[in-house]
Structures are given as structure tokens and as C-alpha cells.
Amino acid sequence: MPVLPPIAAGLGTGLSLIVAIGAQNAFVLRQGIRREHIVPVVVICILSDLVLITLGVAGVTTVLRELPQLALVIRLLGAAFLIGYGLLAARRALRPTALHPGGGAAGSWQAAVLTCLAVTWLNPHTYLDAVLLLGTIAHSWDAQRWWFGAGAVAGSVLWFAVLGFGAGLLRGFFARPAAWRILDGLIAATMLTLGVLLAIDG
Template sequence: MNGGILPAALAGFGTGLSLIVAIGAQNAFVLRQGVRGQAVLAVVGICAASDAVLITLGVAGLGAVVTAWPAALTVVGLAGGAFLICYGALAARRVLRPGQALTTTGATAGSAGTAVLTCLAMTWLNPHVYLDTVLLLGSVAAERGPLRWVFGAGAMLASLAWFTGLGYGARLLSGVLSRPAAWRTLDALVATTMLALGVMLLARAL
């Protein structure tokens, strides 16, 4: 069951990638920042480093603690749901008021700082992150026995590769999104994703 080092690493990479590629609040945010070319390194770094910390905790066995204290996920769900709804509402406002659409050029220090804080909230106020990394990846890694850390390293590498590709690859869309109408479409996607996830988190937490 344990297998070798390479199979364990590949299994971790595949499992980790399968959990993060689905469109979600974090991916939508990274995509938008990547298209704008704003604080991309910081945003990618926060996402990858946060996943690495959470995967480490999961492989170390923290999942049992999280399971024993479900109230923690409820609190995170309430805060995260409210945050996502507010962020989604701002994106929807940009769709309804094209003049407020953000361009792909320039970035002030303040807006870069806001991007970093938003990324931190988007990551750590999402209970799905804990379920996927700490609980699910942690339990699957445990099945690898002595190779569980190799499995975890593979999952961390998948996270780094995905967010790096998403953040910096999104820049390729800057030409397509040079028109206001295209930005409105992207903001509509972001708004729909954020609002839907926010409502879902609040519904599950209440």
C-alpha cells in the first residue's frame, strides 16, 4: 500500500491538484490579480505557502483535532461566507457600473496591500481549505505510512505549480481583457462565484 517514493509523490501531486483546480473563490481571485499583473508574486506566494502549512498540519495528524472541534469550522464558515458575499457584491457593482472597472495597468502600493489582505482572508476564511488539506489530504497521506511526508510534498508541489501557472499564465489574457466588456465578463464570473460560495458557506454554518 505504501509503494515507492516516486509513486507516493505522484499520488500526492495528483490528489492535491484535483482538489484545487476547480473554480472557486481563491482561484477566481488569483486569476483576476494575474490578469491585472498586480501583486502576483505575493498572491501566488500566499496561496502556495498557506497550502503548504495546512498540508503539513494535515499530514502531521491535525485532522483529528479539527474533527473534534467542529465549532471552529462553523465560525470560519460564518466569517468566510460574509466576506465572500461582500467581495462578490463589489464585483457585481463593477459589472453594473462599467466606469468602475479596473484596468490591467498600474498598481498602487495601497491596492497591492489590499490584494494581499484580501488573499489572506480568501484563503484562511474558507473552511473548504481546511477540509481539503487538513482532513482529506491528511487522511489519504496517513495511508502511505512512512511515505506520508513524500505524499504531502507532492501535494505541496501541485499547489505551487497550479497557483504559479494560474497567476502568471493569466497575463496571457490581458490582450483579450483590454476591452471594458471583457472585464465586465470576468467580474461577472468573479461575482457569481463569490456570491454563490458565500451563500453556501453561510447556509452550512447556520
């Protein structure tokens, strides 16, 4: 019985942080709708969260706070990547092709993996949510913090599985080129906004 509250708290907190419009979710959604390399993308997202949440629960939060230079490098790299990805999405929205649903030929699994790693590990918000925030909250549970972390990881597994594999249910709607242009336009706006905010956020 004492195990349930921290697990439930971790699950709820993890989902509240991860279920939001962002670079990673936008990428997973697009891959899911296209049904392209969904398994490696979902696995990478889950394993990445597992590592980051574990670091936060283990107490790496205090270490990261002492390395502002590292945070700056990550922020600038992340901003550059998000802006670049946003521009590519904007190009797809403005100049779609008929080679593959979503505008553009099917990408390789290597490209999907590298892109997924980039939107995950070059995004400072990933560290803010998974390491700093969850880590700080987890430590409020003292000896039960690992149960809290387990709940947060469970939330990650649930969310990315639903987002990646469930997105295919929208494929009928996205059979229309106009729908893809709208999606890519939204992705472009999300990526560019996040990238600019990261670049100017001192």
C-alpha cells in the same frame, strides 16, 4: 523508486482538489490578468497550502474534528467575506470605470495581500481540501505520507505559478471592457454562490 508513487499520488490528488473554480482561484486569476501584485499573491497561496498540507499530514485532522465550534465560526466569517466580495465584483460588472483595466483603480499591495489571506484562510473548503481530505489520504501511505504531502505541495506550486503568471497571457482579450464585465460577473456569481452555500450549510 519507492518514493515516486506517493509523490505522484500527492501531486495528482493535490491538483485534482485545487484546480477548481473557487474564491481563491478567482482572485488569483483576476490579479494575474491585471498584473497586480502577482508575486505576493502567489507566494501567499503557496505558503498557505504548505502550512495547511503539513498540518494535515502531521495529523491535525483529528483535532479539527473535535472542534465543531471553531468550524462554525470559520464558516460564518467565510460566508460573510465571500458575499461581500461577491457584491463588490457585481458592482464592478454593473458599473465599470475607465481608471484601470477591470474596472476600478489599481489596488495597493496591502489590500491584495489582505484579500488573498481572507479568501484563503476564511474559506472552510480550504481546510476541508488541504487539511482533512489530503491529510486523511496522506495517512493511508503510512511512513511515506510526507512524500505524498511533498507531492501535494508541488501541485500547489505548479498551479498557482501557472494561474498567477500565466493569466497575463489573456490580457489582450481583457483589453475590452466587456470582457472584464463578464469576468467580474462570473467572479460575483462564484463568490455569492459559495458565500450563500456556506451560510446555509449546517
